[in-house]
Amino acid sequence: MEHYIPHRRRLWLYALSALILGFLILPTLIVIPMSFSASDALQFPPRGFSWRWYEAYLGTPQWRDATLVSLKVSVLTMLLATPIGTAAAYGLHFGRFRFALAVYGSLVASLMVPVILIAIGVFFLYAKLGLVNTIPGLVLADVLLAVPFVLIVVTAGLKSFDANQEMVARSLGAGRLRAFLGVTLPQIWRSVLAGALFAFIAAFDEVVIATLISGGEMATLTNRMFSSLRDEVDPTIAAISTLLIAVTTIPPLLGHLISARRGRR
16 A cells, blocks of 8 residues: 655655756746846846847848748758657667667767767868858758657657557558558657657757857857857847747647647547
8 A cells, every 4th residue: 555645744845846946947037028128238127128129139130040040950950850760769669689779879879978079070070071051061960969859759659659559560461661650650649749849949959069060141040149149248139048948948838738638538
């Protein structure tokens, strides 16, 4: 029989969790009111309300061009990293070969290696291949960082999937690809979609590699933000940061709510 612990005896745990979450989240949320400041400098709390910094962002060609570059790179990264990560997760989950653990470790190594080391290596390689300051170069570098997210999320989805269903389809004459597309994928599509979303966010938020291998007309939004912080700090950065917070948090939350609602049904 399980021992039940009353909620009042767990108040210290709730309080500690709230403090930790506040420590992690509040510094990020402070940026949001600062983006609506009427002042010419970053102030908290803001002394007035204004949309001028959002208008400055949308009305500046350099910011618009950088946003367009980031969107192109992020979408292409998502389209490449999602099938690669899904195929890798499928092969490692169902395959039974000797070096599966080593292959898995090599695929997720970019999560463990400091990004600056990857950026330096990518820069010297791209300098020889002529990929510096190009969209393909940015996409390939971001795919390296995004594939582990897809791999981990899809692997978790496959662990809750009954592989016997795919085996039945294959025993009835379906090929492996057809069985995967017709049986497996419809049941793990939420994991694949979540992996694709993580891949998009990872590429959109990346700044270290982009700083070394992009610039000028090919500068990403995060790269231009970093350069702007070095030269001049104004609330436009806070406005862009607020938009980035919305882009990276609202879609995952909506996806989670939709999945939870469907799960209850």
